[in-house]
Amino acid sequence: MTKVWVQFFHEIALKGQNRRVYQKLAKDHLARALKGLGVRWEADFAQAVLLALPEEAWPEARARLEKTLGVERFARVVEAPWDLEAAKEALAPLLERPLASFRVTAKRADKAFPLTSPEIERLLGAFIQEKTGAPVRLKGAEREFVVRVLPGRILLEAEAHPGPGGFPPGSAGRVVALLSGGIDSPVAAHRLMRRGAEVVFVHFHPYPLQEGLGREKAKALVEHLLPYQHRARLHLVPFGEVQEAIVLSAPKDYRVVLYRRFMLRLAERIAEEEGALALVTGDSLGQVASQTLENLHAVSEAVCLPIFRPLIGLDKAEIMALARSLGTYEISIQPDEDCCSLFVPEHPVTRARLSVVKRAEEGLPVEDLLAKALSGRERLDYAWP
DSSP states (O other), rough: OOEEEEEEGGGGGGGGHHHHHHHHHHHHHHHHHHSOOOOEEEEEEESSEEEEEEEEHHHHHHHHHOOOOTTEEEEEEEESSSSHHHHHHHHHHGGGOOOSOOOEEEEEOOSSSSHHHHHHHHHHHHHHHHHHHHOOOOOSSEEEEEEETTTTEEEEEEEEOOOOSSOOOTTTTTTEEOOOOHHHHHHHHHHHHHHHTTEEEEEEEETTSSSTTTTHHHHHHHHHHEEEEEEEEEEEEEEEHHHHHHHHHSSSGGGHHHHHHHHHHHHHHHHHHHOOEEOOOOTTTTTSSGGGEEEEHHHHHOOSHHHOOTTTTTTTTHHHHHHHHOOHHHHSSSSSOOOGGGGOOSSOOOSSOOHHHHHHHHOHHHHHHHHHHHHHHHHEEEEEE
């Protein structure tokens, strides 16, 4: 069996009287993430757990832990009896490969152990230096040996990995994210996931004007993000008839602003059904014509729910870097048919006036269009693993 130490995100410790609720959510989420791998919980602490699992399950467990929200770091560990000489014996096999430099970090959770943390670090450091000849470097060491002294046992980290951090899903309520299929919106949704929000997705496609290849891309993006959240719902909303109505009656340069107002209205109706308390978009200030401050104000006025824009201060290069690290970039750049690319004027308005927007909407059957779009939607539910 392989032993794995899983450390939860340090922010959970700052939650005061709600700390136990967050800890339970984090541990429940971890248990779901490792379901089916034969994991046994060996020890349970406030901010960490010690797991045992079959050796052959480790590669899959590692891949899942790398996407388990609430996990700050995790490590394969070697267990030794509650004795420093025994710890040295257990440490010796970990010193077989050459070291350029190292440091030892001792974490003495059991204060009954006869040596202090600095004493443990000094004695084990001398042992490692004798075995390897490598110098100690407190900053920028090639390898850090973490030693945890627990009641009745000592754990030595053999292989450590960072987790995604954040809070477990659902600990911060529910939001509805508008998923365009582009680069920005999945990154925005993921940032809300990391803060503990359970994300419900809404994608608008141009059916019946076009087949809407973006639907398949939206499904692929949700499936890619699913391991972070474990369950998700995707609403696929036909938007073509709304666009036709806007094109026939509204000023050409205001089309995109009106499209976005209708999208937010539809997302708000879905949020009411889902019990969500906010909307999420991938807007970045000034990135395109529809994302100027004036246009964002005109669009936001259409709904009452708060709109979270976690990418608002990032530029495109920064967002692309986040998408690549998240793994959504290659999906997002695949060609598709985007609602907002249909009937876009050559010179869209960049400083929309709310009075013009409202006059344009007076000539539209707003409620009928919303009801028709919602009645034609598909709803897909996902679960993982």
